[in-house]
Amino acid sequence: MSALTVDGLSKSFGDETAVSDVSLTLEGGEFFSLIGPSGCGKTTTLRMLGGLSSPDSGTVRLDGRDVTALPARQRATNMVFQDLVLFPHMTVAENIGYGLARSGVTGPERAQQVTEVLSLVGLKGFESRDPNSLSGGQQQRVALARALVNDPAVLLLDEPLASLDRALREEMQSEFRRIQRNSGTTFLYVTHDQESAMSMSDRIGVMxxxxxxxxxxxxxxxxxxxxRFVAEFLGDATVLTGTVRERGAGTVVVETGAGDVTAEQLDRDPTVGEQATVAVRPETVRLDGGSITGEVIDTAYKGFYAEATVAxxxxxxxxxxxRQATLPDGGEPGTGPLFSVGETVTLSVERAVVVANGDG
Ligand SMILES: Nc1ncnc2c1ncn2[C@@H]1O[C@H](COP(=O)(O)OP(=O)(O)O)[C@@H](O)[C@H]1O
Ligand SMILES: [Mg+2]
Structure with a gap:
C-alpha cells in the first residue's frame, strides 16, 4: 500500500489558483522531492498534506486512510521547515522527547527512543546539550530527530536547508539521504534547488x-x-527550434539555425516539414570537428571545466x-584560457531530445 496518495488536490486564494489538480503517489520508504520555481505552489501543497491548510477539493490518504478532514495533530505526518524553532530553554533530549511526552510515552521508554534517534542523526551522547551551544548543522539534525522520533508515515520537509551556506548544505543533503535510508521513513522534500533534489531523491515531481x-x-x-520547462529547470540546456527534415526510428532530424541536429522523439510526434523544438545539454556538445561551425562569443571558467557560448x-x-592534465598548447592545467572570444570552433551535437512540437 502507498504511504501517501494525493488525488486532485486544488487550492485558490481569492482569484489566484495556488495549487491545481495535483495527484501524487509515494511508496513507503521513498525519498520524493517536489521542485519548482518560487511561487509555484510547493508550500501550499505541503501544508495541505500536513493538515495545516484545507484544500478546496481533492483527497489526501496516508497508508490508505482518508485524512483529508483531519487536523495536523491527528495525522501521521510531521513537518520540518527552514526555521527550526528548537525550544531554547530545553535540552536536546527534551526538545526531541517533547512530542513523545505529550502522546504518553514517558520514562525509560522515552529516553530509549530519544537515544536511538540521536544515534540515527549522528548526535550520539548529545542528550543533555543546550541547543544554543550547537552548530547550524547540529541544530538541523536535532530538528530532524524531533520530527522522526515518533515514526511518522510521511515526513514533510519544506526547504529545510535553504538558509545554509553551500558547503554545509551539501553535507546536510547527504546526511538527510543517509538518515532517510536508515530510518526507512517516507520523505516528501520541497525545494527550488534542483541540484539538491537530483542528488537526494528516488523520484522528483516538477511543479x-x-x-x-x-x-x-x-x-x-x-x-x-x-x-522545455523541465529541460531548462533541471540542469542547463540550450533550446533550438527548426524544421523536421527526416524521421527515423524514434528520432527526427531537425534543421536548426546551427545545422542539422538528430533528436530523440520521446513522446513527441513532429512530422516532416513541421517545426520542432529540441533541448541540448552542454555536456553532449562535442568539440570534434563536426559539421557545425561557430564563433565563441562568451566564455566562463568553471573550475574543472571551461564553458563557451558559441554563435x-x-x-x-x-x-x-x-580541464586536462596537459593542455594541447603545453600550458599549465587550468591556468591558460581554455576558450577565447572570437575563436572558431567546429562542433557536433551528440544527443538532443524533442521537447515540443512547433516552436514551444
Ligand atoms: N496565505 C496565502 N494567501 C494568499 N496567497 C497565498 C497564500 N499562500 C500562498 N499564496 C500564493 O500562492 C502561490 C503559491 O505559493 P507557495 O505555495 O508559497 O509557493 P512556493 O512554496 O512554491 O514558493 C503564490 O502565488 C503565493 O503568493
Ligand atoms: Mg515555499
Whole structure:
C-alpha cells in the first residue's frame, strides 16, 4: 500500500489558483522531492498534506486512510521547515522527547527512543546539550530527530536547508539521504534547488503554476525531459527550434539555425516539414570537428571545466571543455584560457531530445 496518495488536490486564494489538480503517489520508504520555481505552489501543497491548510477539493490518504478532514495533530505526518524553532530553554533530549511526552510515552521508554534517534542523526551522547551551544548543522539534525522520533508515515520537509551556506548544505543533503535510508521513513522534500533534489531523491515531481507537470527518477527527467520547462529547470540546456527534415526510428532530424541536429522523439510526434523544438545539454556538445561551425562569443571558467557560448548560424550552443592534465598548447592545467572570444570552433551535437512540437 502507498504511504501517501494525493488525488486532485486544488487550492485558490481569492482569484489566484495556488495549487491545481495535483495527484501524487509515494511508496513507503521513498525519498520524493517536489521542485519548482518560487511561487509555484510547493508550500501550499505541503501544508495541505500536513493538515495545516484545507484544500478546496481533492483527497489526501496516508497508508490508505482518508485524512483529508483531519487536523495536523491527528495525522501521521510531521513537518520540518527552514526555521527550526528548537525550544531554547530545553535540552536536546527534551526538545526531541517533547512530542513523545505529550502522546504518553514517558520514562525509560522515552529516553530509549530519544537515544536511538540521536544515534540515527549522528548526535550520539548529545542528550543533555543546550541547543544554543550547537552548530547550524547540529541544530538541523536535532530538528530532524524531533520530527522522526515518533515514526511518522510521511515526513514533510519544506526547504529545510535553504538558509545554509553551500558547503554545509551539501553535507546536510547527504546526511538527510543517509538518515532517510536508515530510518526507512517516507520523505516528501520541497525545494527550488534542483541540484539538491537530483542528488537526494528516488523520484522528483516538477511543479509549475500550481500543477505537477512531470515526475520520475532524476535521470529520466534529466536525460529525457518531455517539456522545455523541465529541460531548462533541471540542469542547463540550450533550446533550438527548426524544421523536421527526416524521421527515423524514434528520432527526427531537425534543421536548426546551427545545422542539422538528430533528436530523440520521446513522446513527441513532429512530422516532416513541421517545426520542432529540441533541448541540448552542454555536456553532449562535442568539440570534434563536426559539421557545425561557430564563433565563441562568451566564455566562463568553471573550475574543472571551461564553458563557451558559441554563435552558430542563427543559433547559440553552449559547449564545455574539461580541464586536462596537459593542455594541447603545453600550458599549465587550468591556468591558460581554455576558450577565447572570437575563436572558431567546429562542433557536433551528440544527443538532443524533442521537447515540443512547433516552436514551444
Ligand atoms: N496565505 C496565502 N494567501 C494568499 N496567497 C497565498 C497564500 N499562500 C500562498 N499564496 C500564493 O500562492 C502561490 C503559491 O505559493 P507557495 O505555495 O508559497 O509557493 P512556493 O512554496 O512554491 O514558493 C503564490 O502565488 C503565493 O503568493
Ligand atoms: Mg515555499
Amino acid at each position: 509549475r503554476d500550481g500543477e505537477v507537470v512531470d515526475r520520475g527518477a532524476p535521470r529520466r527527467l534529466y536525460n529525457q525531459p518531455r517539456t 552558430c548560424g542563427g543559433a547559440e550552443l553552449v559547449v564545455r571543455r574539461e
